[in-house]
Amino acid sequence: MKRDPIYGMMAEFDTAQGLLDAARKTYQSGYRKIDAYSPFPIEGLAEEIGFHHNRVPLVVLIGGIVGGCLGYWMQWWMSAVDYPLNIGGKPPHSWPAFIVITFEMTILFAGLSAVLGMLALNGLPMPYHPVFNVSRFAMASKDRFFLIVFSSDPKYNAQETRSFLETLQARSISEVPS
Amino acid sequence: MIAPAIQIDLSPPPIVKTLAQRLMIAGIALAIVAIAFAFWRPDEFYRGYLLAFMDWLGVALGSMAIIMIRHLTGGGWGVVIRRIQGAAMRTLPVLTVLFIPIIIAVAQGRVYPWAMPLSSITDDHIREHLTKHSFVKADYLNLHGFIIRAIIYFAIWNVLSFLLTKWSHEGDSPSAPDNTQRFKAVSGPGLTLYALTISFAAIDWVMSLDPTWISTIFGLIILIGELLSAICFAVFVESILYRYKPMSELLKPDFVHDHGKWMLTFTMVWAYFSFSQWLIIWAGNLPSEITFYLKRLNGGWGWIGLILALLGFAVPFAILLSRPFKRNIRKLVWLAIWILCIRWLDLLWIIEPNFSATLRITLADIVVTAAVGCLWLGFYFRNLASLPLLPAYDASASEVLEPTHG
Numbered sequence: 001m002k003r004d005p006i007y008g009m010m011a012e013f014d015t016a017q018g019l020l021d022a023a024r025k026t027y028q029s030g031y032r033k034i035d036a037y038s039p040f041p042i043e044g045l046a047e048e049i050g051f052h053h054n055r056v057p058l059v060v061l062i063g064g065i066v067g068g069c070l071g072y073w074m075q076w077w078m079s080a081v082d083y084p085l086n087i088g089g090k091p092p093h094s095w096p097a098f099i100v101i102t103f104e105m106t107i108l109f110a111g112l113s114a115v116l117g118m119l120a121l122n123g124l125p126m127p128y129h130p131v132f133n134v135s136r137f138a139m140a141s142k143d144r145f146f147l148i149v150f151s152s153d154p155k156y157n158a159q160e161t162r163s164f165l166e167t168l169q170a171r172s173i174s175e176v177p178s
Numbered sequence: 179m180i181a182p183a184i185q186i187d188l189s190p191p192p193i194v195k196t197l198a199q200r201l202m203i204a205g206i207a208l209a210i211v212a213i214a215f216a217f218w219r220p221d222e223f224y225r226g227y228l229l230a231f232m233d234w235l236g237v238a239l240g241s242m243a244i245i246m247i248r249h250l251t252g253g254g255w256g257v258v259i260r261r262i263q264g265a266a267m268r269t270l271p272v273l274t275v276l277f278i279p280i281i282i283a284v285a286q287g288r289v290y291p292w293a294m295p296l297s298s299i300t301d302d303h304i305r306e307h308l309t310k311h312s313f314v315k316a317d318y319l320n321l322h323g324f325i326i327r328a329i330i331y332f333a334i335w336n337v338l339s340f341l342l343t344k345w346s347h348e349g350d351s352p353s354a355p356d357n358t359q360r361f362k363a364v365s366g367p368g369l370t371l372y373a374l375t376i377s378f379a380a381i382d383w384v385m386s387l388d389p390t391w392i393s394t395i396f397g398l399i400i401l402i403g404e405l406l407s408a409i410c411f412a413v414f415v416e417s418i419l420y421r422y423k424p425m426s427e428l429l430k431p432d433f434v435h436d437h438g439k440w441m442l443t444f445t446m447v448w449a450y451f452s453f454s455q456w457l458i459i460w461a462g463n464l465p466s467e468i469t470f471y472l473k474r475l476n477g478g479w480g481w482i483g484l485i486l487a488l489l490g491f492a493v494p495f496a497i498l499l500s501r502p503f504k505r506n507i508r509k510l511v512w513l514a515i516w517i518l519c520i521r522w523l524d525l526l527w528i529i530e531p532n533f534s535a536t537l538r539i540t541l542a543d544i545v546v547t548a549a550v551g552c553l554w555l556g557f558y559f560r561n562l563a564s565l566p567l568l569p570a571y572d573a574s575a576s577e578v579l580e581p582t583h584g
Binding site for chain 1: 453456457460461463499501
């Protein structure tokens with residue numbers, strides 16, 4: 001697949017509120033493939049760019065269930081199949097004794113799934129990302145706020161998108177080469 | 179002094195007063211039936227009364243504990259239900275009076291085996307135990323000790339409630355002093371005192387139904403049950419108020435989400451404590467401890483245990499994992515009501531198998547719970563109607579009255 005030479009159009013804002021307002025207007029005017037960058041989390045920003053759900057909770061749930069089943073199976077296999085011992089006269093397969101480890105394995109796997117799932121769904125580690133082609137973007141980790149409209153958006157048009165972003169009182173607007 | 183950012187009428191909607199009147203009338207009507215039970219079948223009445231009292235006391239004390247937790251941690255979730263929980267806390271004087279029938283039961287030698295003459299204890303195991311260890315009755319489990327300890331518990335609870343209410347009420351007037359530090363100074367020791375007093379009260383009022391049995395985690399199981407009852411009750415009341423102003427403007431999904439998280443937390447801790455008790459006793463399998471579960475897992479009582487594990491923990495736990503569910507008050511309230519029913523069933527499962535080897539839920543259990551409940555709710559809604567739904571000039575009010583960013 002041939003890569004589009006232009007990754008998108010990026011607008012820079014001075015304040016979190018500026019970015020929030022711009023994100024809302026951009027989404028309302030029909031752009032869907034957009035993203036926002038800020039030095040700190042901004043409440044409500046994800047909703048403004050139309051990002052309502054992420055799949056991390058599902059990954060965590062599946063990880064937890066797998067961990068729980070694995071934990072129980074492991075104990076059952078060790079205590080009842082591979083090396084049965086008489087402990088207090090109780091049957092080798094005594095479920096109450098297995099619950100604690102099952103619970104811990106659930107938490108362990110859910111926790112690991114959360115970290116690894118988050119990294120995987122974010123596409124991390126990512127050695128190259130086009131947004132860094134704009135030198136001002138380095139300020140996104142300091143005190144500037146950025147909004148980008150991707151060139152893959154059906155409504156994207158170099159001139160129109162630029163003039164639209166200009167109406168949002170952006171501090172600067174740059175085309176991002178990919 | 180901080181002026182409220184939004185000027186809105188914070189007085190409770192008229193429905194609160196209507197509910198107070200109707201529930202009070204229903205409560206009086208049911209109380210007459212309950213009193214009839216007291217003469218007709220006194221033993222069943224007093225057992226049911228203990229169950230009802232522990233159930234509704236839990237809502238009041240749990241509310242007080244959550245208020246104190248919020249004073250220490252802060253957070254808008256707690257500000258928005260401060261007065262909802264405060265009204266429950268302020269029923270403690272009424273609950274103090276409602277404790278009198280339990281003292282009557284002890285004085286008449288009913289319900290509690292240690293209050294009866296040794297010869298009339300039906301359970302051989304308990305009779306032998308009390309005969310062998312005579313100090314149990316001589317030094318601790320006797321009428322005077324029971325009354326003196328109850329006075330101490332209720333005194334501590336009422337003083338805490340009085341102080342928290344007094345300073346909260348000061349926040350209603352524009353000249354309010356900043357009471358944040360006072361609240362903190364009382365809440366830290368207050369929570370410690372609550373944990374200690376409810377543990378001893380749980381031993382006195384519930385665990386002593388079987389004086390042979392010991393569990394060191396029992397007080398905590400009662401404590402966490404009270405917190406769970408209280409947050410579910412707050413969700414129930416906020417869902418009623420949410421239909422009217424001003425709560426419809428104050429209660430944001432973020433706050434409801436936090437209440438849902440508390441429900442999940444307390445459900446998990448309750449299950450954790452209950453399971454820990456079961457695991458330790460099951461593993462030890464000692465005659466002095468395992469009898470508790472032998473009574474509660476045989477003769478049909480095991481079905482209640484299964485309902486508690488599945489419908490009290492597993493199902494609510496799975497439902498509460500959902501983020502959209504926790505943020506929607508209209509859905510969350512149904513689970514809150516369900517958990518309030520489970521709280522009653524849990525207390526029933528703890529209390530009633532002491533009296534019957536086979537599964538038996540008497541009419542008195544239900545009628546007395548409803549009677550005490552309606553009376554309590556009547557006082558509760560009367561309290562709720564008496565103060566604004568937020569202390570508008572309290573330092574914490576801005577967390578609810580101001581928008582999150584602006």
